[in-house]
Amino acid sequence: MQIQKSEGGLAIVFRKGKDPVKDPVKDPVNLIAKNEKRIFEILTDRPKITIRELALIVGINERNIRKNIDKLKNKELIKRIGSDKSGHWEVVKK
Template sequence: SEANILNILLKSPHITAAEIASEIGITDRAVRKIISSLKVKGLVERVGSNKSGYWKVNNK
């Protein structure tokens, strides 16, 4: 769920979608869709490149 992924991103900003997927037991694709939804809502943003960047969770 979105809340689970937000919590994971708060604790581990450099985590990958694949790592999140294995941690919570859903597919990589599902994680990417949820992250995309969180980005649209302005709750998370990617800082830096896809390879060396990190996730910033916006407190709202």
């Protein structure tokens, strides 16, 4: 709200606030791309899944799966526990 003086009197100016529905919450999960979100959801359900299996399910190549996983790790949404062969994925934030 802003009050302005003018020659004829006062003017009150109301500015429309941001619509909470149109302005999404700054939640890291809401800020990820489509493939990242799909991978994140799969890792939540199947923490022992392999890169190869992820590639088949998501429909992109293994290199792009690795890139998306790196993005999720950089956003601290997932982390790898253990080795590549016998380890599993841990979802840090849901």
